Amino acid sequence: MEITIIGLGKMGLSLAKQLNKQGQTINGFDVNPLISDIYSDERLNYLSSINDLKAVQDTKNLVFLLLPAGGPTKATIYELSSLLKKDDVIIDFSNSFYKDSIDNFEALRDLGIKYYDCGLSGGVEGALNGACMMLGGQAETDQALLDLLASLCVPGGFEFYPQPGSGHYLKMVHNGIEYGMMQAIAEGLELLHSQSHYDFDLSRVTNNWRYGSIIESALMDNIHEELSRDEDLAQFNQKVHASGEAKWMVSEALQEEVPTPVISLSLMKRNASLKEVPFSNQVLSAMRFNFGGHKEY
Known part of the structure; x- marks a missing residue:
């Protein structure tokens, strides 16, 4: 060949x-x-x-x-x-x-x-x-x-x-699962980063979790590598784009009537990150002010 x-x-x-x-x-x-x-x-x-x-x-x-x-x-x-x-x-x-x-x-x-x-x-x-x-x-x-x-x-x-198409179908589902796993890791590290009880070094924590834990994974290796360089991840902005596979997977799940709430929400989270000031947040603030006089500061 x-x-x-x-x-x-x-x-x-x-x-x-x-x-x-x-x-x-x-x-x-x-x-x-x-x-x-x-x-x-x-x-x-x-x-x-x-x-x-x-x-x-x-x-x-x-x-x-x-x-x-x-x-x-x-x-x-x-x-x-x-x-x-x-x-x-x-x-x-x-x-x-x-x-x-x-x-x-x-x-x-x-x-x-x-x-x-x-x-x-x-x-x-x-x-x-x-x-x-x-x-x-x-x-x-x-x-x-x-x-x-x-x-x-x-x-x-x-x-x-x-079967023709099966390889790309599997990759579509694979990437959807990846979205959900990444979101879960990101949310856990967000809590560790923001909580006021303990002074955690997230590079050490993620390294700890890379060995023998149930959540050890290539994704944990990836984020540990980046946190080892800079615990604040300063070079990365807060916008996270979504590729086509997760969108296709959520659409496919809807057509097949299979519930995929975690993956769907992880996709929505990425979409929300692309908005500088989400209009939906302004709508929520306006409603709170209108019915209860709540002012957002």
Whole structure:
């Protein structure tokens, strides 16, 4: 297989580095031509254009897409559909809506191109040293492909689900769960930071909780690392953006009539953080003043 990674941002470049460390010679393409100044390896051949894929048509192409979900991914898949040949493979690592992934699978199947949707978790560190992957796609799959993807994951971190769209559906739910866990950690540390009884060093507390506690996790490792640098987290503002996956998950839960109150509230909390002065707070203050004469100071 001739492996090409399209999209050499943090995640794509980290996967490229891991493949190179394994001894794999691969191709890479990114819209930013200066990416080659960041990383170079004799086993990474930078393509000047996606059209350069035509030069390797005598072997099976395996294309990894690590692009933003939506327009960039759709446009690239459309472009690849006229470049790739029968039995070539696309692994879509974007955080796409699962129904879009099903559409991509069906459109490319008609051309004989194999499309797989893959949820990728573990962050930049995981992409570099061993990730968690949830692969969705057709049941009839080349074992060599599964073995390659499994080699990029930590032991036990790879699973294949033989239904198109299932990988991105799982990533959608995974990220929703992540939202709820992050919110719970944030609220607990908020209380520890604000309470007046004890003088806690939150770096020490989070380090304590990283070992043997029920809530030890990669997320606890992450916040401990940042608190160790600065307990006030001064470089971070109070705005927290939400990606598409949690929104899709809440919408899916409503359609399936499955209650997801924690995840839904964690999404609403992020949305509220983007407001400089939430109008709803002004409405509440106005009502309190109107019925009870309460003035907000």
